[in-house]
Amino acid sequence: MSKDATIVENPYHTARLKPVRKGKKPPKLLAVVHQSGCTGCEVCIAGCPVDSIELVSGPNPDNPTFQQTVEIDLARCIGCQNCTIDCPWETITMYGNTDAFNAWADETLYSELYITENHLNNLNSERGDEEKAQKLEKK
Numbered sequence: 308m309s310k311d312a313t314i315v316e317n318p319y320h321t322a323r324l325k326p327v328r329k330g331k332k333p334p335k336l337l338a339v340v341h342q343s344g345c346t347g348c349e350v351c352i353a354g355c356p357v358d359s360i361e362l363v364s365g366p367n368p369d370n371p372t373f374q375q376t377v378e379i380d381l382a383r384c385i386g387c388q389n390c391t392i393d394c395p396w397e398t399i400t401m402y403g404n405t406d407a408f409n410a411w412a413d414e415t416l417y418s419e420l421y422i423t424e425n426h427l428n429n430l431n432s433e434r435g436d437e438e439k440a441q442k443l444e445k446k
């Protein structure tokens with residue numbers, strides 16, 4: 308991800324509908340995917356007890372599973388380490404809490420959970436337009 312842009316949580320991602328992490332303190336360790344080594348095999352997803360590993364579609368919207376990758380929702384990961392053990396390509400690493408966010412910035416090539424402010428502004432405009440169109444249809 309570009310370090311020049313401000314990255315914010317994508318409020319429209321379906322992960323935001325999942326239960327939030329319990330407890331006041333964040334876990335000591337968080338998992339980060341080194342996406343350059345990820346094959347998108349989805350093995351890690353099945354073993355995550357809190358369903359915090361999300362698919363990121365490949366570049367072709369007509370064939371989204373081609374060159375797909377995964378990302379981990381750092382806001383929901385509980386640090387259990389299952390995914391690091393399960394990944395056949397050893398491309399998930401556990402980091403201390405602060406280091407995890409730096410590693411995420413270094414190792415994340417594509418994210419749908421966290422997006423640039425500009426991207427969020429565009430999504431907000433699109434949503435606003437959609438809502439206006441729906442209201443006009445109802446009239």
Ligand code: SF4
Pocket residue numbers: 337338354355356357358359360379383384385386387388389390391
């Ligand atoms: S460390 Fe555990 S909770 Fe975090 S993403 Fe991996 S499997 Fe899920």
Ligand code: SF4
Pocket residue numbers: 340344345346347348349350351352376377393394395396397398399
């Ligand atoms: S198991 Fe490893 S290679 Fe497979 S999708 Fe997960 S992170 Fe990527």
